[in-house]
Amino acid sequence: MQEEFKGKNQLDVEQLTKEKYKYGFTTDVETDIIEKGLNEDVIRIISAKNEEPDWLLDFRLKAYRHWLTLEVPTWAHLRIPAIDYQGLSYYADPRAKKDGPTSLDEVDPELLKTFNKLGIPLEEQMALSGIAVDAVMDSVSVKTTFKDTLLEKGIIFCSFSDAVKDHPDLVRKYMGSVVGYRDNFYATLNSAVFSDGSFVYIPKGVRCPMALSTYFRINAINTGQFERTLIVAEDDSYVSYLEGCTAPSRDENQLHAAIVEIIVNKNAEVKYSTVQNWYPGDENGKGGVYNFVTKRGLCKGDNSKLSWTQVETGSAITWKYPSCILRGDDSQAEFYSVAVTNNYQQADTGTKMIHLGKNTKSTIISKGISAGRSENSYRGLVKVSANADGARNYSQCDSLLMGDKCGAHTFPYMDIHNDTAVVEHEATTSKISEDQLFYCNQRGISTEEAVGLIVNGYAKEVINKLPMEFAVEAQKLLSISLEGSVG
Amino acid sequence: MGAEKQYIDLFAQSEELINVHSAPLLNEQRSEAMRHFAKMGFPDKKSERYRYTDVEQLFAPDYGLNLKQLDVDANPYEAFKCDVPNMSTALYFIVNDSFYETNKVSAELPEGVLVGGLKDIAEKHPEILKKYYAQLADVSKDPVTAFNTAFAQDGFCIYVPKGVVLDKAIQLVSILRSTIDLIVNRRILIILEENAQARLLVCDHTTGTAQFLSTQVVEVFAADNAKLELYEIEETSRTNTRISNMYIHQAQNSSVHVNGMTLTNGTTRNTVDVQLVGRGAEVSLAGIAIEDTNQHVDNHTYINHKTTDCTSRELYKYVLNDFSTGAFTGRVVVSPGAQRTLSQQTNNNLCLSKNAKMYAQPQLEIYADDVKCGHGATTGxxxxxxxxxxxxxxxxxxxxxxxxxxxxxxEVIDTISMEELKERLHYLIEKRFRGELNKCGSCSNCKLE
Known part of the structure; x- marks a missing residue:
């Protein structure tokens, strides 16, 4: 099945490479946007709109007050234009101003069209592929499919705001336990103004029968998207979670500062896959999404397992380090990443593996591809604490350069405080070899197609880790993102 | 900020005194360097460049400075014979921060070659040194370099004119000897003209129980086709602090090999900054750090491939025991247009005790596409x-x-081309591993201990 998809995909390469950002449409839905600007009143309004309890408002206000004391981080290998945080609106609700939809019929048809355009049908198609979707547009979770099917198993999969209402104890217990509100500039901002997101709870011993998925989309102009995802996997449970993102093409930059927190208990396993395809800006570097995301998972219980897989093709600027804290003994973590930058895109992405428990293992495979005038950096930390006896890490970071105006960088940090740790890091940087291209050309494959082939082969190790539906999308994205970068 | 104030004040009070005991060429740079130093202050641990070595804290204790360049009452020739057996070298000494003048002609050098005290050569041949002194060591970028430039009064200089090949290796033994805690600021300038070749071996020693903090700035200029081998061996004491900043500028087809071996030390920070500006230049950096107790070795390398067809190689190995700390940063930058660059970097570390810490940070920054660059780092x-x-x-x-x-x-010792030195190092390192510290067995100093 997978082979068939790939075969089809390769034929599409030529056509695809001519495509522009095809998710760049906007949707004309009535949107409830609050006034621009950020102050305590705005936070109170957001909290009131979500009908939040007092403890959550306090959490937001604490975060906001702390945020005021922070400075914008400058250590990343990125040129980030100054962001006017007062010029943004912190809440945009694309639902009609009436009450929220109670059934699919009540959802704004324009909105449904949007998701259909995105290839995210909320209905039967999804039943076939067996994915439950929570779609977040701008700030509000629009609809969660398969909620009831999941509930039978005791699985909670709902929007964050619903979770606050229906499962306040769970949210209160886990929110901020992995990424605290003081964590970093963008995480603190998110903690203050987050509007919605997804919540997943897998009870003890339950294997989630389908992949859960969230689709994020920024639609409204001059808004920031600040969603929060919280995943809790109890003992002996399993879940695979997918996240996809798109945004319309706009000349202005859009800000996306999200938080993902994952708690993995004893013997549980969580797989988190992302295909990030926010609008990257046009070929002159105008517009695009600033993607400043804090993602972190805690392998809390013994023998727990967490795996991050990401395909990063979008965003004007990506600042993202999905991390793992390996606290439980024998816990394992993986990070598989493909990051593609083209034109004027900038990416500074990687991971942190913090080994605290005994016999913990982590694997990092990072593949960077840079083209055009883009900058692509891998930044990673492997830390082995003094008590993490028998820790093991293997890191591999490869960079592929296409064009002589782009940059590919690696900044790995290895802090080893234990004499039983074995830590290996390897990195290579090279370009697509003339030999490979010549070989393909000889066999009648055009240069453009050959590049698609080679890049997909190069990234295969990571793409193979994605669930199949995502793998197909990811392969297409790779080819589209590199359009026109050869020659 | 805090530690730097005493030095800023000291400089303000004694600039004249410093100048009197140095050469005009060195003096010209002082006030500008001090201005930058005062602006930057000592780096703390938040500074990315000095992330693993807290320089501010190192400078905090009350040290003396020998600004009058008073002689130390000892003849290093008698005290030290850390020569390499079977290897005839041209031997020179630096005691603390001043070149040790002697009537003894240590070796006959080819015509035009200048080897000796920096102050002396700067006074006699300012026209040659002017083009080079303080031209690489940017005082606006590194506070320690600025500090050194403001205070350094003497040091060592090698000038090899066009086409001259020095058969004999030059050995510089640097001795720290004092009865009071002392800061010494040493400056080394190495200039190789077109097609010149030289080999330099620098040995760092301390005597006595006083605490030392030495700052060293080395500037190396390798013109077209020049070839330099530079070996540094540190065998100091547990209370010694060394901060060395080496700047290397390489022209077309030049070749430089630097090998820094830290066998015994207290706190050591070595920076090597290489600019490959001529096509086909080749640089190879290597280093060993053998550490126990609470020793600290931080090697920070920066290689900038500024043009096409250059090659860089790095090999650093650490053996860490007890409470020691090792840090390695290897930053390789391939500038836009520097096509056909080859760069390979390896850092392997042995962590032999639960309390030893290793920080490895290999970095690649690449702005050209026709390159083959790689790095590997392991700790185990x-x-x-x-x-x-x-x-x-x-x-x-x-x-x-x-x-x-x-x-x-x-594997690191194998990168050395001098057979005699290899043998000597085998001997020294074996003794080091056996815990026989830094007794060389042949000089009175080592026998005394």
Whole structure:
């Protein structure tokens, strides 16, 4: 099945490479946007709109007050234009101003069209592929499919705001336990103004029968998207979670500062896959999404397992380090990443593996591809604490350069405080070899197609880790993102 | 901010005194350097460049400075004979921060070659040195370099004119000797003109119980086709602090090899900054750090491939025991247009105790596409299987561990082209692993201890 998809995909390469950002449409839905600007009143309004309890408002206000004391981080290998945080609106609700939809019929048809355009049908198609979707547009979770099917198993999969209402104890217990509100500039901002997101709870011993998925989309102009995802996997449970993102093409930059927190208990396993395809800006570097995301998972219980897989093709600027804290003994973590930058895109992405428990293992495979005038950096930390006896890490970071105006960088940090740790890091940087291209050309494959082939082969190790539906999308994205970068 | 104030004040009070005991060429740079230093202050641990070595804290204790360049009452020729057996070198001494003048002609050098005290050569040949002194060591970028430039009064200089090949290796023994705690600021300038070749061996020693903090700035200019081998061996004491900033500028087809070996030390920070500006230039950096107790070695390298067809190689190995800390940063930048660059970097570390810490940070920044660059870093332990194999064959565990550690660092020693030096290092490193510290066995200093 997978082979068939790939075969089809390769034929599409030529056509695809001519495509522009095809998710760049906007949707004309009535949107409830609050006034621009950020102050305590705005936070109170957001909290009131979500009908939040007092403890959550306090959490937001604490975060906001702390945020005021922070400075914008400058250590990343990125040129980030100054962001006017007062010029943004912190809440945009694309639902009609009436009450929220109670059934699919009540959802704004324009909105449904949007998701259909995105290839995210909320209905039967999804039943076939067996994915439950929570779609977040701008700030509000629009609809969660398969909620009831999941509930039978005791699985909670709902929007964050619903979770606050229906499962306040769970949210209160886990929110901020992995990424605290003081964590970093963008995480603190998110903690203050987050509007919605997804919540997943897998009870003890339950294997989630389908992949859960969230689709994020920024639609409204001059808004920031600040969603929060919280995943809790109890003992002996399993879940695979997918996240996809798109945004319309706009000349202005859009800000996306999200938080993902994952708690993995004893013997549980969580797989988190992302295909990030926010609008990257046009070929002159105008517009695009600033993607400043804090993602972190805690392998809390013994023998727990967490795996991050990401395909990063979008965003004007990506600042993202999905991390793992390996606290439980024998816990394992993986990070598989493909990051593609083209034109004027900038990416500074990687991971942190913090080994605290005994016999913990982590694997990092990072593949960077840079083209055009883009900058692509891998930044990673492997830390082995003094008590993490028998820790093991293997890191591999490869960079592929296409064009002589782009940059590919690696900044790995290895802090080893234990004499039983074995830590290996390897990195290579090279370009697509003339030999490979010549070989393909000889066999009648055009240069453009050959590049698609080679890049997909190069990234295969990571793409193979994605669930199949995502793998197909990811392969297409790779080819589209590199359009026109050869020659 | 805090520690720097005493030095800013001291400089303001004694600039004249410093100038009187130095050469005009060195003096010209002082006030500008001090201005930058005062602006930057000592770096703290938040500074990315000095992330693993807290310089501010190192400068905090009350040290003296020998601004009057008073002689130390000892003849280093008698005190030290850390020469390399079977190797005839042209031997020179620096005691604290001043070049040790002697009537003894240590070696006959080819015509035009200048080797000796920096102050002396700067006074006699300012026209030659003017083009080079303080031209690489940017005082606006590094506070320690600024500090050194403001205070350094003397040091060592090698000038090799066009086409001259020095057959004899030059050996510089640097001795720290004092009865009070002292800061010394040393400056080394190495200039190789077109097609010139030289080899330099620098040995760092301390005597007595006083605490030392030495700052050293080395500037190396390798013109077209020049070839330099530079070996640095540190055998100082547990209370010694060394901060060395080396700047290397390489023209077309030049070749530079730097090998820094830290055998015994207190806190050491070595920076090597290489600018490959001529096509086809080649640089190879290597280093060994053998550490126990609470020793600290931080090697920070920066190689900038500024043009096409250059090659860089790095190999650094650390053996860490007890409470020691090792840090390695290897930053390689390939500038836009620097096509056909080859760069390979390896950092291997042995962590032999629970409390030892290793920080490795290999970095690649690449702005050109036709390149082959790679780095590898590992941290681990001795191979259990190999240990078991040897024990099975009747080799004691202690001896087997020694053999494996020795084999581990030997790869770095193999990059040395001087056979005699290799042999000597084998001997020194074996003794170091056996815990016989820095007794060389042939000089009165070592015998005394």
């Amino acid at each position: 332990q001795l191979d259990e299987a190999a240990l078991f194999y040897m024990q099975q064959r009747g080799i004691s565990q202690k001896e087997a561990r020694m053999l494996l550690m020795f084999a581990f660092v030997n």
